[in-house]
Amino acid sequence: MKPYERKQLLERVEREGATVGASIPETIDVQGKEIALQEFIFETKRRNTIPPDDRERVERLKKNLRRERRQRVQRIEDDDISFETGERLVESVIGIDRALSALERLEPVDIEQEIATKKTADRKRWSNFLKRALGREDSSSRGRR
Known part of the structure; x- marks a missing residue:
């Protein structure tokens, strides 16, 4: 990947409105474990309140998603990858950002x-x-x- 392409991808990741229109990924591989992300978020949002057990799960998921986001951005910054791989990473990072935004808006316990x-x-x-x-x-x- 050329330096200007890498810069372009990183700017897309950090763009303020990047998540507008983006959807939450159905599943995502986080730390080697596949998570049904979209289903989990929609199920959690449907409830009127979040039980303490699920609150802990939500917080743990947010922490893992943030870590995964950092790792994927780091790959774009440092790894010798193709532009196409970089684009896929950017899309996944934007999906993670969208999921984190939805998780942040969940009702308090x-x-x-x-x-x-x-x-x-x-x-x-x-x-x-x-x-x-x-x-x-x-x-x-x-x-x-």
Whole structure:
């Protein structure tokens, strides 16, 4: 592959709207294991809530997809491959990006718990802000955020 072709492929991978119109691959080979990706995502989206067991599976799948994406982009960048192989890798990376986007939009496991967690974090930030603004922050709490 010529350098300008490699650059063109890498730009396609990083293009902001690359996933627009792209579909989630039916299956994908991740770390040597074939996953029915499209079916898993659609099944998970159909439920009103995601049970904790499936949440862990979703997080593990996202982590594995990100790793697989990095490896495929690395192949485009570094390996001595043909332009056609590079194009197939780009299409697979875009499919992975589309799948990751769908997985990121899945509903949280427990909305009430998430709201409570956010409120607690907001209160803590507000309290720390007031302490700093009023000069009541002691030296032992500085630098810990």
